[in-house]
Structure formats: C-alpha cells, structure tokens
Amino acid sequence: MKPIHATLERWFPEKRLFLRSDTETRFIRLSSETQLVAWTGSTIVVGWTIVATAILLMDSIGAGNFRAQAQRDQMTYEQRLNILSSDRDTRAAEAASAHARFEMALEQISIMQSELLATEEKRRELETGLEVVQTTLRNTMKAREEAREQVAMLTENGEDGTPLSMPDEAVGTVNLLANALAETAAERDQIADDAGMAIEQAAEMQLELRLLQERNDQIFRQLEEAMLVSVEPLDNVFRAAGMNPDTLIEQVRRGYSGTGGPLAPITFTTATGEPDPDSLRANAILASMDRINLYRIAADKLPIAMPVRSNFRMTSGFGQRWGRLHAGTDFAGPVGTPIHSTADGVVVQAGWQSSYGRLVTIRHDFGLETRYAHLNTIDVRVGQRVSRGDKIGAMGNSGRSTGPHLHYEVRVNGNPVNPMTYIRAGQNVF
Structure with a gap:
C-alpha cells in the first residue's frame, strides 16, 4: 500500500x-x-x-x-407518378387514335371489297352478255348468208334469158336483216367497249386494293408491336406477383359490368367462307386491347399504392432475415404518421394480435390480402369497406417492435409475396 x-x-x-x-x-x-x-x-x-x-x-x-x-424521395416519387400519368395518357391517346385509324381502314377495305365485288359481278354479266351477242351475231351472219343465196337464186335469169324480178317481200326481208345486222354489230361494239372499260376499272380497283392492303399491313404491324410492348410487361407483373394472368383476366371478365363491355370481334369472310386474314389480325389486336382494358380494371383492385405517404424511410425489405422469412416491408417514421389502405377492400381484422401488435387486415379481390401491423391507433372496424387511399390508422410501436414503424404485408391466397412488386408496378407500369 x-x-x-x-x-x-x-x-x-x-x-x-x-x-x-x-x-x-x-x-x-x-x-x-x-x-x-x-x-x-x-x-x-x-x-x-x-x-x-x-x-x-x-x-x-x-x-x-x-x-x-424522405422529402426528396417523396418529391421524386410524385414527379415520377406525374410523368407516368402523362405517358399513360399519351399512350392511351395514341391507342385511341390508332384504333380510330384502324376502324377507318377497315371501313375503307369493306367499301373497296364491295365495289370490287360489284365490278366483278358486272364484268361477269358483261362477259355473259357478250357471249349472247356473239352467238346472236353468228346466227344473224348465217341467216344473212342464207338470204344472200336466196337473193342470188331469185335474181338468176329465167329460161328465156330475161332476169327475174325480186319480190317486194324478199326485198323487205333483206332490208330487215341488214338493219338487224347493223344494230347487232353496233351493240357488239358497245358491249366490247363496256367490257374493256370494266376490265380497266377492275385493274385500277385491284391496284388500289393492293396499295390499301399494304397500308393496312403497315398499320397492323404498328398496332401489333404496340400491343406486344403493352401486354408483356403487364403479364410479367402479375406472374411476378404470384398470380396467373389468364385466371385473373377470366375473373375480371366474369365480373365486368362497365359501359360498352368487351370489344366485339370483326367478322369478314372470303369467297370460300374462310375468315379473312385481315380479320384474324384485327381480332388478335382487339383481343390484346381487350386484355389491356381488363388489366386496367384489375389494376384498380390491386394494392399498388404506398401505405405511407410522408415522413418515412424503408428499413427492412421482404425476404430472409436472421434465418427466418420477413414476410413484409417495414416503413419507419414518427409515431402518429397516417397509414392508408393500398386498395379497395373489406376490413376483416382490426385489433391486437400477439407480435403484430395493433393490426388491420383488409381483404381484396383476386384472393389478395394486406396487413398493417404495429399501429398506434386504428381508425376502422371489422366489416367496414374502405377505398384506396383511405386512412385506416396511425404508425406506432405496438407488439414485438424495436421502434416506431409500419410492417406491411401482401398475401395471395394466404401466401406472403413481396409488397414492392405491386408498388413498383403501380409506379412503373400503371
């Protein structure tokens, strides 16, 4: 010491x-x-x-x-939404314009086909009439030759060397035959001229029809490319979200009750009774347009909105965390931050549930369900119908939580999927 x-x-x-x-x-x-x-x-x-x-x-x-x-992200998100909305409106206007041009082209094709059929029918009638006239002309020429032989016989000299005089009846017959022959020849020439004009007119119509067909083929290609570019991303979005696009489309079509209904197919047939190739392409484009319209209807029922709109940051995403599946996405922010429904639906749970704390569960169409956990307050009740954007509660720290945040889940037929799949689809596609 x-x-x-x-x-x-x-x-x-x-x-x-x-x-x-x-x-x-x-x-x-x-x-x-x-x-x-x-x-x-x-x-x-x-x-x-x-x-x-x-x-x-x-x-x-x-x-x-x-x-x-967070404010910068919110401003960027809003700007991107505005840009996407403007692009969507532009594409919708272009699709409507293309559809109008397509209908006009189909109408012109129908008119041209009708005129071509009428011209073809007239040409066949003229050919039939020409054959009748030619037959009549041959008969008339034969009768004229016979009449000439009779006249020659009548005008031969008698036995005493004096010429025989032609009877008045024979002279009248010859004149009548000559007049009929002249009229027949004139009619033949007129019919030949009409047939030539009809053939020229048919050739011009065929040229116009070919040019129209080429222009329609170009329009079809542009429309088919536009439909391909529009439909494939939508199919990929729903497949990535764990939903079968065909099943989804059938469900929307069965429940669709909007004005106008699905687009009606076009029915044109050829002379053989088979569907016209242009009709098949047009109906394929109409089917794609109908599919896009049904996707738009389905999008209104999907949870593609953000559950938190201000004063937040993402702290944890969907996936494995510490050896366990984190079945949702976490949005951190101050206590009391408003929480909004991401789609139309019915509240099936609004209360305390073990580790979730204060929990709101909303059931949507197509087997979808969204969960909003760790709330501070709940502003809805079980059985209440809510719309996208409605306030359902406020952010809190209830349940098994390490700080104020929202735990947001999306489930398809009870299976958890990444909520950001729907949110990104709302930002980038719809």
Missing part, C-alpha cells in the same frame, strides 16, 4: 481546506485517495456529458438527413 500511497502523493499531494469564521477556524483534510475519487468522478461525469451531447447531435443530424431524404 505504501508504494501506491507514495505514487498518489506525488500526483495528488495531501491538501487542507481551511474554513474560517468569526469565532473559530476549521479545516478539512483532503487525502490523496479522496482527491483521486473526486477527480475520477468528475472525469466520468464530464466524459458522459460529452458522449451524450455527441449522440444527441448525431441523432438530430441523422433525423434531419432522414427527413430531407
């Missing part, structure tokens, strides 16, 4: 603190050990004060950065 005391004496020599009054003088003896304890305590207090102040400053700066980042 003496070496330790000697060391302390060297650093903290013993001191006396005198307290003097009018009547007496007292002193307090400050040993080396006492000074060491006081110095150690003071150092700990000062150090703790410095560390606590630094932590508070870092937390304040971090919170400010998080808020600024």
Whole structure:
C-alpha cells in the first residue's frame, strides 16, 4: 500500500481546506485517495456529458438527413407518378387514335371489297352478255348468208334469158336483216367497249386494293408491336406477383359490368367462307386491347399504392432475415404518421394480435390480402369497406417492435409475396 500511497502523493499531494469564521477556524483534510475519487468522478461525469451531447447531435443530424431524404424521395416519387400519368395518357391517346385509324381502314377495305365485288359481278354479266351477242351475231351472219343465196337464186335469169324480178317481200326481208345486222354489230361494239372499260376499272380497283392492303399491313404491324410492348410487361407483373394472368383476366371478365363491355370481334369472310386474314389480325389486336382494358380494371383492385405517404424511410425489405422469412416491408417514421389502405377492400381484422401488435387486415379481390401491423391507433372496424387511399390508422410501436414503424404485408391466397412488386408496378407500369 505504501508504494501506491507514495505514487498518489506525488500526483495528488495531501491538501487542507481551511474554513474560517468569526469565532473559530476549521479545516478539512483532503487525502490523496479522496482527491483521486473526486477527480475520477468528475472525469466520468464530464466524459458522459460529452458522449451524450455527441449522440444527441448525431441523432438530430441523422433525423434531419432522414427527413430531407424522405422529402426528396417523396418529391421524386410524385414527379415520377406525374410523368407516368402523362405517358399513360399519351399512350392511351395514341391507342385511341390508332384504333380510330384502324376502324377507318377497315371501313375503307369493306367499301373497296364491295365495289370490287360489284365490278366483278358486272364484268361477269358483261362477259355473259357478250357471249349472247356473239352467238346472236353468228346466227344473224348465217341467216344473212342464207338470204344472200336466196337473193342470188331469185335474181338468176329465167329460161328465156330475161332476169327475174325480186319480190317486194324478199326485198323487205333483206332490208330487215341488214338493219338487224347493223344494230347487232353496233351493240357488239358497245358491249366490247363496256367490257374493256370494266376490265380497266377492275385493274385500277385491284391496284388500289393492293396499295390499301399494304397500308393496312403497315398499320397492323404498328398496332401489333404496340400491343406486344403493352401486354408483356403487364403479364410479367402479375406472374411476378404470384398470380396467373389468364385466371385473373377470366375473373375480371366474369365480373365486368362497365359501359360498352368487351370489344366485339370483326367478322369478314372470303369467297370460300374462310375468315379473312385481315380479320384474324384485327381480332388478335382487339383481343390484346381487350386484355389491356381488363388489366386496367384489375389494376384498380390491386394494392399498388404506398401505405405511407410522408415522413418515412424503408428499413427492412421482404425476404430472409436472421434465418427466418420477413414476410413484409417495414416503413419507419414518427409515431402518429397516417397509414392508408393500398386498395379497395373489406376490413376483416382490426385489433391486437400477439407480435403484430395493433393490426388491420383488409381483404381484396383476386384472393389478395394486406396487413398493417404495429399501429398506434386504428381508425376502422371489422366489416367496414374502405377505398384506396383511405386512412385506416396511425404508425406506432405496438407488439414485438424495436421502434416506431409500419410492417406491411401482401398475401395471395394466404401466401406472403413481396409488397414492392405491386408498388413498383403501380409506379412503373400503371
């Protein structure tokens, strides 16, 4: 102990603190050990004060950065939504314009086909009439030859060498035949001219029809490419979300009750009774357009909106965490931040549930279900129908939670899927 005391004496020599009054003088003896304890305590207090102040400053700066980042993310999200909305409107206008051009082209094709059929029918009638005229002309020429032979016989000299005079009846017959022959020849020439004009007209119609067919083929290709570009991303979105696109389309079609109904197919047939190739392509495009319309209807029922709209940051995503499946996405923010429904549906649970804490569960169409856990307050009741964007509660820290946040889940037929699949689809596709 003496070496330790000697060391302390060297650093903290013993001191006396005198307290003097009018009547007496007292002193307090400050040993080396006492000074060491006081110095150690003071150092700990000062150090703790410095560390606590630094932590508070870092937390304040971090919170400010998080808020600024959240505001920037919110502004970026809103700008992107506006851009996507503008692009969607532009594509819808282009699709409507293309559909109008397509209908106009089909109408022109129908008119041209009708005119071509009428011209073909007229040409066949003219050919039939021409054959009749040619037959009549041959008969008339034969009759004329016979008449000429009769005239020659009548005009031969008699036995006494005097020419025989032609009877008036024979002369009338010859004149009648000559007139009929002239009229027949004129009719033949007129029919031949009409047939030539009809053939030229048919050739012109065929040329116009070929040009129209090429223009329609170009329009069809553009429409088919547009439909392919529009439909494939939608199919991929629903498949990635664990939903069968064909089954989804059938469900929407069975429950569809909007104005106009599905697009009606076009029915054109060729002379052989087989469907026209253009009709088949047009009906395929109409089927794609109908599929897109049904996807739009389905999108209105899907949870593609954000459950938190302001003052938040994403802290944990969907997937394996610490050896267990984290079945949702976490959004951290201040207590009391409004929580909104991400799609239309019916509230099937609104209360406390073990580790979820205060939980709201909403059932949607197509076997979808969304869960909103760790709430501070609940603003809906079981059986209540809510719409997308309705406030259903406020963010909290209830249940098994390490801080104020929303645990958001999306389930398809009871199986958890990544909620961001739907949210990204709402941002990038719809």
